[in-house]
Amino acid sequence: QRLLDARAEAWREPGTGALERALARGSPAMAHDRAALEEAVGLGVTYPGLAFTVAGAEVVRDRPGRRVVTAQVSRAAYRITGGPAGAGGITEPAQAHDVCVVLTSGPGGWRIHDWRPTGDDS
Numbered sequence: 001q002r003l004l005d006a007r008a009e010a011w012r013e014p015g016t017g018a019l020e021r022a023l024a025r026g027s028p029a030m031a032h033d034r035a036a037l038e039e040a041v042g043l044g045v046t047y048p049g050l051a052f053t054v055a056g057a058e059v060v061r062d063r064p065g066r067r068v069v070t071a072q073v074s075r076a077a078y079r080i081t082g083g084p085a086g087a088g089g090i091t092e093p094a095q096a097h098d099v100c101v102v103l104t105s106g107p108g109g110w111r112i113h114d115w116r117p118t119g120d121d122s
Helices: 002-012 018-022 028-043
Strands: 052-063 066-075 078-080 090-092 095-106 109-117
Touching (some): 002 018, 002 028, 018 028, 028 109
Antiparallel strands (some): 052 066, 066 095, 078 090, 095 109
């Protein structure tokens, strides 16, 4: 849960260093979120209220420095404001997804390396 809390904070308050507390340096997850977040900041878009909740997390593979976990990740409803959404914003509905998350361990502890929907073998 701690990693997804930090990821949500990075989207709510860019520039706080929260992305680095959530995602592994040089990982596909970091590349994806960093590019998307830079685009959002450039457009003036904000995400107040963005939050994630993890349920049913289960370690399915555990090796030194690397774990594969399946879980259901829920995203609460939140608003997108600024940029193309305008001052009034757009409300995104709550969603839940079953995901497979790859975690890696480094000097700062465990971080998200990558994720995909469960059943996605790509």
